[in-house]
Amino acid sequence: MREASERAFQAAQQVMPGGVNSPVRAFRAVGGTPFFADKGEGPFLYDIDGNRYIDYLLSWGPLIWGHAHPEIVRAVQEAAAKGTSFGVPTTLETEMAEAVIALVPSVEMVRMVNSGTEATMSALRLARAYTGRRYIVKFEGCYHGHADSLLVKAGSGVATLGLPDSPGVPSATAESTLTIPYNDVDAAKALFAEKGDEIAAVIVEPVAGNMGCVLPVPGFLQALREVTAEHQALLICDEVMTGFRVGLSGAQGRFGITPDITTFGKVIGGGLPVGAYGGRRDIMALVAPQGPMYQAGTLSGNPLAMAAGLTALRMLKEAAKEGLYERLEAHGQAIVDAFVRAGTSRGIAVSGHAIGGMFGLFFHGGKVTNYRESSESDKARYAAFFHGMLDSGVSLAPSQQEAGFLSAVHSEAEIEETTQAIEKVFSRL
Ligand SMILES: Cc1ncc(COP(=O)(O)O)c(C=O)c1O
Numbered sequence: 001m002r003e004a005s006e007r008a009f010q011a012a013q014q015v016m017p018g019g020v021n022s023p024v025r026a027f028r029a030v031g032g033t034p035f036f037a038d039k040g041e042g043p044f045l046y047d048i049d050g051n052r053y054i055d056y057l058l059s060w061g062p063l064i065w066g067h068a069h070p071e072i073v074r075a076v077q078e079a080a081a082k083g084t085s086f087g088v089p090t091t092l093e094t095e096m097a098e099a100v101i102a103l104v105p106s107v108e109m110v111r112m113v114n115s116g117t118e119a120t121m122s123a124l125r126l127a128r129a130y131t132g133r134r135y136i137v138k139f140e141g142c143y144h145g146h147a148d149s150l151l152v153k154a155g156s157g158v159a160t161l162g163l164p165d166s167p168g169v170p171s172a173t174a175e176s177t178l179t180i181p182y183n184d185v186d187a188a189k190a191l192f193a194e195k196g197d198e199i200a201a202v203i204v205e206p207v208a209g210n211m212g213c214v215l216p217v218p219g220f221l222q223a224l225r226e227v228t229a230e231h232q233a234l235l236i237c238d239e240v241m242t243g244f245r246v247g248l249s250g251a252q253g254r255f256g257i258t259p260d261i262t263t264f265g266k267v268i269g270g271g272l273p274v275g276a277y278g279g280r281r282d283i284m285a286l287v288a289p290q291g292p293m294y295q296a297g298t299l300s301g302n303p304l305a306m307a308a309g310l311t312a313l314r315m316l317k318e319a320a321k322e323g324l325y326e327r328l329e330a331h332g333q334a335i336v337d338a339f340v341r342a343g344t345s346r347g348i349a350v351s352g353h354a355i356g357g358m359f360g361l362f363f364h365g366g367k368v369t370n371y372r373e374s375s376e377s378d379k380a381r382y383a384a385f386f387h388g389m390l391d392s393g394v395s396l397a398p399s400q401q402e403a404g405f406l407s408a409v410h411s412e413a414e415i416e417e418t419t420q421a422i423e424k425v426f427s428r429l
């Protein structure tokens with residue numbers, strides 16, 4: 001029963017476009033009415049009708065410590081009691097920069113912002129300022145936030161709503177973004193052969209999480225590193241989703257690549273609104289006031305967000321020593337395995353991936369490696385599966401073209417309950 005949510009959604013639609021503050025929340029890919037959150041507790045989310053869900057959406061990735069983790073709540077309360085924003089520097093900001101630099105070797109200096117969108121938008125400006133070049137290369141189905149230059153063949157909600165290009169983005173801006181298929185090394189090389197000396201940067205999700213969870217094929221990221229270096233273009237790893245989630249040093253640590261600029265968001269804010277970009281010292285030196293590339297923010301480096309993020313990162317550093325990321329991946333793999341087993345035994349085409357604290361489930365027979373294949377997946381079946389899981393008390397991403405997320409506080413019991421729910425839901429699909 002989700003009557004209170006039904007009423008809340010009716011009211012919300014009168015006063016907010018689509019009833020939501022971010023399109024992906026509106027369930028457009030799966031139909032039906034979104035449920036409204038009342039509270040979260042560890043791995044669980046409770047809606048305003050009192051239903052409990054094991055949560056694999058986790059606020060779209062930030063909550064690697066689950067909901068309302070006592071240490072993060074305490075850090076935020078203590079920070080709030082001292083003041084919520086100052087507009088002058090705090091030592092918390094330096095601590096955050098030092099923490100990121102210590103965990104991610106390619107990052108030598110950092111600038112905090114308020115969202116992943118701000119981080120990628122600023123990273124593009126920086127890459128253009130540094131190189132003096134015009135073009136940005138992105139991959140079809142990757143989503144890097146909603147800055148004009150990045151709303152081109154984007155994944156996530158943009159793909160769900162079928163918007164290859166959003167109205168309102170000036171065509172001159174869109175034309176400066178070149179797109180090629182994910183995992184296609186030949187396409188990247190061909191593009192560089194043609195336009196290499198005009199390309200400022202390649203921006204990539206080192207594990208894609210916005211066309212479902214799609215892994216880089218072996219050699220893909222290395223090839224991007226090589227071709228960009230060869231043409232004096234920059235490589236931007238967008239680790240807004242993967243940062244501190246697929247491993248303590250992000251996907252770049254896991255796959256052994258050294259980008260020039262990295263963008264962060266989600267986990268780095270411990271559940272509060274944050275983003276960051278950082279990278280090589282000589283590049284970051286261009287950012288104002290040290291250099292001429294302007295970028296600013298009234299609430300950037302906000303003390304509540306810094307306190308929450310620092311607490312999350314500190315706990316991750318400790319937990320990583322105890323095998324946290326291996327445990328997250330084992331949990332993700334258990335969910336993928338249950339999904340693949342349940343489908344295969346019934347002759348339904350299925351596949352999936354798990355990496356660190358991310359996973360993806362596809363109603364598609366082969367391994368999904370790019371946006372085209374992700375889009376070929378059976379959407380109607382996913383919608384039925386999604387709603388079956390929701391009715392069984394498990395909240396997955398409301399689109400097959402989104403990733404699933406795990407937290408450190410999902411225990412074996414929740415994973416077991418989830419794999420049983422998968423089997424039960426397939427028996428009725
Ligand atoms: C890889 C990636 N980059 C950038 C963004 C944009 O971040 P935000 O929604 O915080 O603006 C997202 C998600 O939204 C993302 O998944």
Ligand SMILES: NCC(=O)CCC(=O)O
Nearest residue numbers: 022024060156209210402
């Ligand atoms: N994969 C999609 C996101 O991470 C973004 C969430 C949002 O736009 O609200």
